[in-house]
Amino acid sequence: MAQRRAAAPLDGLQTRAERTNFVETSRYDDVQTFLATVDASSPLVHLTTSGYTFEGRPLQLAVIGKVADPRPATIKASGLLRVYVQANIHAGEVEGKEVMLALARDIARGQHADWLQSMVLIVYPNFNADGTERVSLINRGFQHGPFGGQGTRANAQGLNINRDQIKLETAEARSMVRLLNDYDPHVMIDLHTTNGSRHAYHLTFETANNPAVDPAIVTQSRDWMAKMSAAIKARDGWAFRSYGNVSGQAPSRVWTTVEDLPRYTHNYWGMRNRFGILSETYSYLPFAERVTVCRRFVEEVLAYAHTNAATLKTITAAADAAPLVGTRQSIRSEVARTGTTEILMGDVIEDVNPYSGRIVHRRADVAKPEAMADETTFRSTDQERVPTAYYVPADQKAAVERLRAHGIVLEAVTAAVTSGLEVFTVATATAMDKPFENHQERTVTGTWAATDVTVAAGAWRVSMTQPLARLAVYLLEPRSNDGLATWNVLDEALKTGRSPILRTRN
Numbered sequence: 001m002a003q004r005r006a007a008a009p010l011d012g013l014q015t016r017a018e019r020t021n022f023v024e025t026s027r028y029d030d031v032q033t034f035l036a037t038v039d040a041s042s043p044l045v046h047l048t049t050s051g052y053t054f055e056g057r058p059l060q061l062a063v064i065g066k067v068a069d070p071r072p073a074t075i076k077a078s079g080l081l082r083v084y085v086q087a088n089i090h091a092g093e094v095e096g097k098e099v100m101l102a103l104a105r106d107i108a109r110g111q112h113a114d115w116l117q118s119m120v121l122i123v124y125p126n127f128n129a130d131g132t133e134r135v136s137l138i139n140r141g142f143q144h145g146p147f148g149g150q151g152t153r154a155n156a157q158g159l160n161i162n163r164d165q166i167k168l169e170t171a172e173a174r175s176m177v178r179l180l181n182d183y184d185p186h187v188m189i190d191l192h193t194t195n196g197s198r199h200a201y202h203l204t205f206e207t208a209n210n211p212a213v214d215p216a217i218v219t220q221s222r223d224w225m226a227k228m229s230a231a232i233k234a235r236d237g238w239a240f241r242s243y244g245n246v247s248g249q250a251p252s253r254v255w256t257t258v259e260d261l262p263r264y265t266h267n268y269w270g271m272r273n274r275f276g277i278l279s280e281t282y283s284y285l286p287f288a289e290r291v292t293v294c295r296r297f298v299e300e301v302l303a304y305a306h307t308n309a310a311t312l313k314t315i316t317a318a319a320d321a322a323p324l325v326g327t328r329q330s331i332r333s334e335v336a337r338t339g340t341t342e343i344l345m346g347d348v349i350e351d352v353n354p355y356s357g358r359i360v361h362r363r364a365d366v367a368k369p370e371a372m373a374d375e376t377t378f379r380s381t382d383q384e385r386v387p388t389a390y391y392v393p394a395d396q397k398a399a400v401e402r403l404r405a406h407g408i409v410l411e412a413v414t415a416a417v418t419s420g421l422e423v424f425t426v427a428t429a430t431a432m433d434k435p436f437e438n439h440q441e442r443t444v445t446g447t448w449a450a451t452d453v454t455v456a457a458g459a460w461r462v463s464m465t466q467p468l469a470r471l472a473v474y475l476l477e478p479r480s481n482d483g484l485a486t487w488n489v490l491d492e493a494l495k496t497g498r499s500p501i502l503r504t505r506n
Contacts, residue, residue, distance in 0.1 A: 010041050010109055017098040017146065022288040024148035025094040026101065028057060028133055031126045034101050035062050042108035044116065046070035050182070051175020053130045054156040059175050060129075062104050065120030072182040081119035081309040083302065084185035086176065088124075089161050089192070089265070091131030091151030092140040095281055095290040096191025099298055100125040102291075115302055118309040122183050127172060130156035137356040143193065144360050145287030147353045162190075163437050165268035166261075166475070167487040168405050176265075180272065181407035186316045187305055188269040188276050191294060194283045197245050200346035200367035202285065202293045206243040206278040208270020210260040211330035211380040212470060214319035220311070221275055228300040236296060239344055239367070242376055243280055246343070255343050256375040260333055261482040262474060271471045273319035275312060277301060284348050284363040320467035325388050329473050330380035331480040341374035382479055384448075386464050387503040390476045391417065394458040396500050398489050403460075403475065408468050410460040417455035420506060422448045424478050424499035429485075444478040444485050444494065448503070455502055476501055 015034060016026040026034070039047035039062075048070040049058035063070035067078050075082060087096030100123050106112070107121075126132055128151070135149040143150075155161055155170055164173040180188075194204070205228075207221035229240040244255040258278075262268040269276030281294045305312060345368045348361035391413065392399055403410060424446055431440040462472050478485045478499045485494065493500035 010038065010105055013037055013105055015098050015101045017287070017291065018102070020148065022286075022291065023146055025146045025150055026097060026126070027135070028126060028129050031060055031097070031101065035060060035104065035125075038062075038105050038108050045104050045108050050124075050179045052171050053128075054171045055130045057129045059124060059172070060126060061179070062100075062123040062125065063120065064104055064107055064123065066116050067120055075120055075122070075183055078120060081187065081305060081313055082122060082183060082185040083119050083187040083189070083305055084122045084179070084183065085189045085191070085298070086124040086127045086265075087191040088132060088151075089127045089172075089190060090153045091128040091134070092143070092153055093191075093193035094146065094150050095193065095287065095294045096279075097125050098291050099191070099295045103295070103298065112299075112302070115306045118306045119302075121302075122179070122185055124176070124179075127176070128155055128161060137353060138358060140283070141196070142359065142361040143283045144285060144351065144362050147355055159437055162265055163263045165265055166263045166482050167437075167439070167489075168402060169438075174405060177405060177407065186274060186312055188265070188274055189298070189301060190265045190276075190278050191298070192278060192280045193290065194280045196283070198284075198346055198348060199244075199246070199282075200239065200344035201241050202238040202282055203240045203297050204243040204280045205240065205297070206258060206266055208267050208276040209257070209378055210262060210267050210270060211333050211378055212474060213267075213270035214273055214322065214470070216315045217270060217273065217275060217319060220315055221277070224275075224301070224304050224308075225277075227304060228297070231300050231303075232296060238293065238296075240297070243278065244343070244376060246345070246372070250370065252373075253370065254337075254373040254375055255341060256335060260335075260378040262471070263482055271474060272468060273316055273470060275316070282363060284361045286362060323465075324386045324469050324473075325464050327386050328383040329386050329470065330382070331384050331474060331477045331483075332382035333378045333380045333481070335375045336377050336379040338374050338377060340371045341376075342369050343372050344368065345370050384473065384477050384479070386469070386473055387422070388464055388506055389504050390462040390464075390472070391421070391455040391502045392460045392462060392476075393456070393500050394460070396490070396493065399484050399501070400460055402484060402489060403462065403472070406468065406471060406475070408462060408472050408475075409466050410462060413455055413457055413459040413461050416457050420504055421451050421453060421455065421502045422505050423451035423453055423502055424448050426478070426494055426497050426499065429494045439488055441486050442488060442491065442494075443481070446478060446499075450505060451502070453502060
């Protein structure tokens, strides 16, 4: 291992946000310089890179813990709980970036030393680095700062990285999935900011809620968030609750959470048998307050991870080993209305950005309880029996490549398979009229039935006894609402009236 540079002082080290009194947010070079200084000053922080942005910027990665170096093999060999945190996937939602930089510095100074007895942190503080460099004073509408500007929601391709976890068309999403395959974190956290809701919560959160996710992960996640929220309320007096947006008109309004599709990071991570956590700090809090609130959220989430590290590792290992063959897995779902819930609605005060002159909104200190219909969970509307294996023909190169990119194990078929197979016959394959993320999402209906079609040598077998079987089912089943068929990967083959992917009958 290379000898460390001479120690650099940390006492005077500030993020760009801190040294500008939260008028500005850190840019790409600021993040690099800040982390390099911390890395040089502490054996607990290791600066490296893992992947690239669309414009070729190396993605800065900080590995924080009692480990000798940041290599994946070293981290996994430590036996510690591995916690991945990403911030700035939407580069106008900036407080998570500032929080993770400051937290790296403060851990290097000796704070939260107990955490490092049980876990190691793997941190992308500036995930959408290209978007970070596209600073404008008018990005993010009415968000209350930073008044010196922030970046863009989309990446340099004009794509939303947080809709790309299945199709993998952004360099950033591909880099993240490679990181997951290399480091295999047990817990994954994605830090965001709200987009215009006028509720009274300082922060809302969500965990993986697709019905296909392992039930033990769902249950433990809910316990985790309940305890985190209670701790925040007791210490800070802030109200946190599960994520939602308000629709409709009073007195018949509805509180509805985000879709449960695995194209979103937290749901994708759940489909990989890992704990996925999303946070949404309230955008109308002033920037400095948003940083404080986000910091407390991260601290409480990590405190719980530290205390429950053994349990979290046990649950993820059990989900990896769970026998899925022959069970029925959800492949389509819809939001469920489960009665009413009390939501604290808020209000805003108009302020002015002193540099752009544009109106911004500042959170008013009011909380008005309102009963609303509760739509924060999902129910399955279609399930499929998990086979022993799927078979992907060699000519379906795009499908094969996507599966490999996700980390799904493919076994080469060396001799033709002639019996015990099923083929999917398409009844309908309807494309959406309106493009989304440069795609016309496709909805497929149809049925599986026994067939005498042969799987040729050279095809690829996808076993359903591997840890990522749950994700593989969602990708490969034609009726899935967020699989390869959804994202047009199988369009040409589906024109024949059959899916090109076969599966075993047993």
